Amino acid sequence: MERSATGPDVAAAPSGQDRAGSFESRGIDCVPDSERHGAARELFTLWAAPNVSYLSFVVGGALVLTGLSLVEALAVTVVGNLFWLLTGFIAVSGPAAGTSGSVISRAMYGVVGNKAVVALTGWLIASLYLALNWSAASVAGLGLTSRAGLPDTPAVDALVVCLIAGATILVAIYGHATIVRLYGVLSVLLTVVFLAVGVMVLTRANWSYTPAEPLTGLGRLVALASGFTIVASAPLSYANSPDLARYLPRETSPKAITLWTASGAFLPSVLFTAVGSLAATTLDMSDPQAALESVMPAWFVPVLVIAVVLNTVANNGITAYSSGLSMQSVGVRLHRVVAVLVVGLIGTAMTLFALLVFDFLTAVNTLMELVVVVTGPCMAVYATDIVLRRNRYDGEQLHDQSRTSPYWYRAGVNRAGVLATLGGAVAATLCASSSSWAGPLSSAMGGLNLAVPVGVLGSAVLYRALSRAFGTLPPATALPVASAQHPVIAPHPATAAPPATAQPPATTLPPTAPQH
Secondary structure, rough: OOOOOOOOOOOOOOOOOOOOOOOOOOOOOOOHHHHOOOOOHHHHHHHHHHHOOHHHHHHHHHHOOOOOOHHHHHHHHHHHHHHHHHHHHHHOOHHOOOOOOHOOOOHOOOOOOOOHHHEEEEEEHHHHHHHHHHHHHHHHHHHHHOOOOOOOOOHHHHHHHHHHHHHHHHHHHHHHHHHHHHHHHHHHHHHHHHHHHHHHHHHOOOOOOOOOOOHHHHHHHHHHHHHHHHHHHHHOOOOHHHHOOOOOOOOOOOOHHHHHHHHHHHHHHHHHHHHHHHHHOOOOOOOOOHHHHHHOOOOOOHHHHHHHHHHHHHHHHHHHHHHHHHHHHHOOOOOOOHHHHHHHHHHHHHHHHHHHHHHHHHHHHHHHHHHHHHHHHHHHHHHHHHHOOOOOOOHHHHHHOOOOOOOOOOOOOOHHHHHHHHHHHHHHHHEEEEEEEOOOOHOOOOOOHHHHHHHHHHHHHHHHHHHHOOOOOOHHHHHOOOOOOOOOOOOEEEEHHOOOOOEEEEOOOOOOOOOO
């Protein structure tokens, strides 16, 4: 139960409850040092499971379909996925503060301003991601029911949706320790299945592939920028990495947290996106389902579909988990389990509406293509704040929502964070380009999509300048001396890295939706 705004905004949870197979009792309240446990290396499989993904095959194929050569597609894949370093970098704030990222961001936006930002990026957008991914996985699951001879009726469709959503919500309800343990197993199982698909594809690949009509000049730049944006959009959709690292001991190496998180997502993303590009050298990846089925035995198709559903459960599991924490941080007075259930029910209702009543997926996919003009600047501001504060976050002070809070700023709003995010979002929108819309600056440049570098770098530079101009950062002399318990981390190159925009639209076997 939450307390008043003059003190900590959640009541302390019983100790010792973060155990696999038990419901996690803590929400956004601070994890005391006595309950910290684990090692940074556990973050590897935690981030691998959601990213051993069918979507990577589709994205890889799309890069070649846009006209890129195999070498260009592979290069874009590697460079775009380097932005997982940004996801890993912001995770270091979790152990430092001992609370969720949706609370830590009060340092960037203020007690009141943070509520609006988290409600948009941590709750509403997350709910859309849940619905999109569940819709995709449900269509895949419906393929299995038809193979099993079940009738194609709305009741069966609804049952499949509810089963997949129910499994996802259950994972999120059990919480952190169960997610860590379960995802270790899922990452292995999913990797085995997707590696098998990769072997089948590679035996047919044309390693010397070049486009029949190679792109040149502006057309080539547009295709490269578009591919880069699509690939880098996955890392930028995950601003919840602090939530999954907050139980680690305070003295855990920030470098280890960054690298284990980033590598867990980077390696499978690069590997299977590359396989998708290689598949497109000989297969028609405009229909990924038919293309992949053509190189695998019929008995393996259900195995792949089950893997796709499990990947969606892993992907949406951490999204639903963090969404529940976000709901608490904006002031909704619910226990974490209840908050997760509310988020899950909303996402399930949206999924059922999409599949059974009205196909809103096309409209939502168009919206999601442009969502990173907001999430990109938010990630940049977060990372820049970590650098400027040297990762010094006091979890207890972050939970103080009174007017005497050090994060109250002016009227509860940190103008530096809000203006930097809005400025970056506006600049990114002007330079953005999607399948159905292009900003005026992008149009003037022939469709070149520069939303990522403009939005992210612009927000980072603005936030640094405005923070100093408004005096919203604590003076360096007031910061505690570095120690093993409160390590100082140097500015990380990932903080200057530009992340991305659009996700590819949904397809068939499972229709692809945004990754998050």
